[in-house]
Amino acid sequence: MDTNSLQIIVIIVIVILTCIYVYVRNKKNAAAAIERRITKEWGNIPSKKYTSDSYSNISHYFRNSTGVPAHVIDDITWNDLGMDDIFRLINNTYSSTGQEYLYKLLRTPCAEEEVLKEFGTLADIFGTDEALRKSMQRAYMKLGTSRNISVSDYLEVITGLEPESNAKHYAGWAAITASFALLAFSPAAGIAAICIVIGYIVVSYYKCKAQIDPYLACVNHILKLDECSSDVISVISSHDGLEDYVTQLSQLHHIMAADLKGSGILGASSGLDGSVAAMLLDYVRILTHLDIIRFNKMIKKIALHKEQVFLMMELLGRLESAIAVASFRQYLDSNNGWCEPGLSHSSIRLNAEGLYHPLINNPVANSIDEEHCVLITGSNASGKSTFLKTIAINAILAQTIYTCTAASYSAGYYRIYSSMALRDDISRSESYYMAEIRSLKRIMDAARQQDSCPVLCFIDEVLRGTNTVERIAASAQILKYMAERRVLCFAATHDIELTELLESCYSNYHFQEEVLDNDVKFNYRLYTGRAASRNAIKLLSIMGYDDAIIASAEQMASDFIKTGKWRNI
Known part of the structure; x- marks a missing residue:
């Protein structure tokens, strides 16, 4: 092996090792940042920032939910009492599912003692078991929030969508293959064909992606839901008092697993977190349209699992809401106290x-x-x-x-x-x-x-x-x-x-x-x-009103109290 070849190999190895080092370091830094955030925010007022659109989306799960109780807190009462501010005070959640369920919870008072006490017990479990709670919070942070969409909105729409044909995407595969084959016969013509085909593929990718992007984000979040469900099952499987959640989530995960298999190309399961590999995967998607192809194949399957998705959202949301309430109780403990009713x-x-x-x-x-x-x-x-x-x-x-x-x-x-x-x-x-x-x-x-x-x-x-x-x-x-x-x-x-x-x-x-x-x-x-x-007139005096006005007003009020009639001014 000559010196130049050896140098090239050494450079390639250095680049690969550097990428690995940067990736590992970033993962460690990200994990440390998560731990700091969880520790800092526990038992304190949440520091979340809301846009008008993101906050509006939070209410959609409540408004779209089926089986809503006979009584809900109506909009007049909710606004009269400033319940948006109360929600924000309690909302120490890290996922869309958690915060949307918490909002729904606050708008649907329950009249069943067993249900309320079960939720109180959940909050107690997460409030006393720090290791369990932090593991759950990591899982929900991985699930994350969908800031620009409400999953429940698009889930309703997706169930009525008709998938587009994938023929044009497969045709793109055939065209790029033919272009590379043309290189063997005419390099110049092959290169020109490759450029034209790639240009067409890229343009058509972004055009198709723009049309389905909200729905794709919804499907992606559903995949993350299933992944989060699997993480939560592994965390709570050995804890007393959480057996029903393990059983129900396991059943849902099993039902949906077959139809969701092989959906990592959509981005839910890659776990690459902005790395070089994630960037390369983005290029693969652009050139192959694999995420769009997979989306078209999944639409009907998602529709079949609509009820399971809503139930999974409810179970995961209830667990994270209980964590948020445990944090709220901790905050109250360090301030003015609280009690169970x-x-x-x-x-x-x-x-x-x-x-x-x-x-x-x-x-x-x-x-x-x-x-x-x-x-x-x-x-x-x-x-x-x-x-x-x-x-x-x-x-x-x-x-x-x-x-x-x-x-x-x-x-x-x-x-x-x-x-x-x-x-x-x-x-x-x-x-x-x-x-x-x-x-x-x-x-x-x-x-x-x-x-x-x-x-x-x-x-x-x-x-x-x-x-x-x-x-x-x-x-x-x-x-x-x-x-x-x-x-x-x-x-x-x-x-x-x-x-x-x-x-x-x-x-x-x-x-x-x-x-x-x-x-x-x-x-x-x-x-x-x-x-x-009766101090209204005295308050006028404190605010600097003219003494003549004060004296006349007091006299008129005194006369009315005595006679029940107003005298002419």
Whole structure:
């Protein structure tokens, strides 16, 4: 062997060894980064960033799911309570499947004790077994998220797709073979033919790929689901309490394995993570169209396994949601605490001690024990709306993730509604008042359904969109209607008159404030009884309004209280 040949061999060996070294080093660095991320984010507020599209996609699994329970948290209630922020606080997941299931979980309160306790047990298992939890998180991180698509959306569409013929792709194989054969007869003509054919193959590849790319991404994610299922089975197979998940996932994996075999070319199983080999595989796909050919062959098979895919998504999603809830509980442990709820079908009573809002730093906790409807009075910013949201959010958390932000919480199983943060709907030419009465009507309709769980509802400033006389009259009758049915209603109001009109069927509570040294102080504590103070005019003074306005307003209010009539200005 001459010197030049030896040098070439040495260079090739060095290049190969360098590539291997870089690949191994990158794998180790990636693994170390995963470990750091898992450790850093556990028990803390998730640092996820959402685009409007990616966040919108999260809800699609919930909206596309079959077998949705009779009661869900409707859009009005979800938005009133700021449940998007609650979801983001809990969402310490690493896969689309996990976060989409968690979102669905929070929107579908459960009234079955066994199901809720089983989920609580799952969270306990992952919260106490660090090695198990980290192995699961690695598997879900490998599954990853599909940022630009909702798998459930495209899965529905794929089941109706007709696969295209692969004839043109096979023709490309024949053309490139013929072009290389032409080299033996005419090198110049062969090279020209190869260039033309490769150009056509590349252009047609990207054209076909653009048409099926969202569906291809969906199929690819389904393959990753199956791969993740296999990883999860191996992780949890020897752990007590997880046997049902092992059995069901194993059955699904076995059913789907034959039809998914040989699909690594689509990218789900390569595991090459941006390496040189992965780049070479991309070129192979471009020149051979193997991923498109495999996709066309798999469409019908995916359609046959639609139910299995949804079930696999549910099982894997439930497990990762339990991990996220375990992390949420750890976060609460290091802040203001939490408890598992006590729930009963035999009582409508709600009894909570040390109840607080999970999104508030240094929150003031309150307690309440009621089986009657409740009216809450007090000035603006005193804490009425926040308290209503605190109870409502905890009622949802109790019946979804079996976790409450309270020292103790016991209650019935409820159908939960609110009418709190409404606004004019310009698109429907609908005033605030029309939006409000429409919102209240849906709660009253639910109250008439006596064959299911009682209604727990929250109303902030009943009928604020109309005049005082009609507001009080109509509000009194609506709230009385609620109290006469199987409803536990919490309503906040500025209309002190309602506390007297409804004192036979509503318990009264209030929040209060102090005006001292030209400043207003709120303690955000809940007190029994109706509000006794009226500080709205005093607040005008604190804000620097003219003294003449303050004095005249106070005199008019005093005269009205004495006579029940307004004097002319």
